[in-house]
Amino acid sequence: MSTSGLMSAMRAAGRQHITVSTLRTAPAAGSHVFRIEEFTRVREKTANGAAVLSSPFAVGGHDWRIRCFPNGRLKDSEGHISLHLQHDSHAKTGDVTATYKMSILDKSWEPSCTQIMENHRFETDDGYWGWRKFMKHTDLDRDKYLKDDCLSVLCDVTVDLGLRTTDEVAAAAEELNSEPAPSEPHHDLHLAEAADVMIHLGDGQRIGAHRWVLEARSLVFKSEIALAPTTDENIAELRVDGMDADVCKALLRFIYTDSPPAQLEAAPATTVEQLLMAADRYELKKLRAACEEALCKKIDVSSVATALALDERYCCPTLRKACMRFLSSPDNLEAVAASSDGLEQLKTLRPSVLLDLFDKNMPLREQQRMLRTIRLVWDQSDKGW
Structure with missing residues (x-):
């Protein structure tokens, strides 16, 4: 039963002022897109083992970056694109467990070539983890993926925040005899937390x-x-x-x-x-x-x-x-x-x-x-x- 349904049932039983606290898992989710313009030129100028990084983005109180190696991270991944998620705030926020997913966006902005990493623990200051052979250069179809020679990488991150208790309060309608106070300006939460x-x-x-x-x-x-x-x-x-x-x-x-x-x-x-x-x-x-x-x-x-x-x-x-x-x-x-x-x-x-x-x-x-x-x-x- 939902919280609102529970409150309705309690009021129907004669309990007019009700408070409810709910213990639930509290994951925080967010998404970031890293767009690399003139990707062909970037790849030509970037050596094997060299990375380009996205701007930092926040999810679950931690900062993250997408780390892309246009010509592969190691010698064995040359001829591939390597993609990794970097925990960018370890010194400040400490260890964290995250599940994350990376995709290449096609020209219709739909995720493609998706890889998922489940419950990875980031425990070092320079920790990053991902896929050395995310995609072969020969599979990177210009007509499908490189809109105006721009490579777009989508990263969805879910951070485990452990268990949290939230308080919810409901008062019977008959107790509300005065006009409600004007609401504070609010952030419309139907959009993802990682809004920029x-x-x-x-x-x-x-x-x-x-x-x-x-x-x-x-x-x-x-x-x-x-x-x-x-x-x-x-x-x-x-x-x-x-x-x-x-x-x-x-x-x-x-x-x-x-x-x-x-x-x-x-x-x-x-x-x-x-x-x-x-x-x-x-x-x-x-x-x-x-x-x-x-x-x-x-x-x-x-x-x-x-x-x-x-x-x-x-x-x-x-x-x-x-x-x-x-x-x-x-x-x-x-x-x-x-x-x-x-x-x-x-x-x-x-x-x-x-x-x-x-x-x-x-x-x-x-x-x-x-x-x-x-x-x-x-x-x-x-x-x-």
Whole structure:
């Protein structure tokens, strides 16, 4: 039974204030990607036995590095890539046991050629351990693994922290007679612990992410991260204004999964509009198209003018076509113009947008109604049509 289920059962039995402590194993997991640009050139210039190292990354209170020998660690591994995990903080944090997995990422960012080391004990200051013959040079297919001649190595580390006890407190709902205190800005824990980018939103909330994922999916993120200040732990502090937490999480979920939110069509139009703006900002064409399609299905009298304004600003041809199809009915156009909000939105559009609605093939009476409504908007516009 889950903790919440246990608490519910206890409250049902008449116990209104309950505290629970849980003893559990407490592994800490994190991931790091080491990207070696111009790998062919690096391999040519690096002798057998010489290594290149990643930046340090933290998992479970310990610092780690990926150690790559482009031409093998020892003479017997020449002609191979050797990969090792190095415990980089032994002098400070002492011995540690870790399970780790290394993979070469292919051009679709999928792990390949994976090797796993179970429960290795790091006990020396310069301790590193791994695979001398991780991959033969002849197996390193340029078309499959070297995107722009860049080799990407993924390392997943799980550190054994032993047994930990956590305290959880629940109070009965009837005891909560006052408003809860405002929550502190928090790190969104659905992303992995080893996040090396911290996104700061305008409302004070923080969301962690991974530099390599953001940079791989969006050149805009790559540019912004390159200019962002970093902490002593090499975490990029990225400021993102004009975006709320739910939209930011949906944006990141798409970046990590390459799938638009499952409930996009059920979401409020304003939320989808904001997500479309975010997708446009970070040049995520697939997400932008999904938002546009979802908005097409939400067009009605109250939203069509806003949708057209969105097309004016962000050039959404599919959305524009759906709006024009909706407004081509004189009944719909009159209904939009009859509402104050709709009329104000229509007045902000270019004249050509409304003139495009006029169809000489429609019945004369409908032509007259359409022209009358367009003239109403025309006369009230302060843009000098």
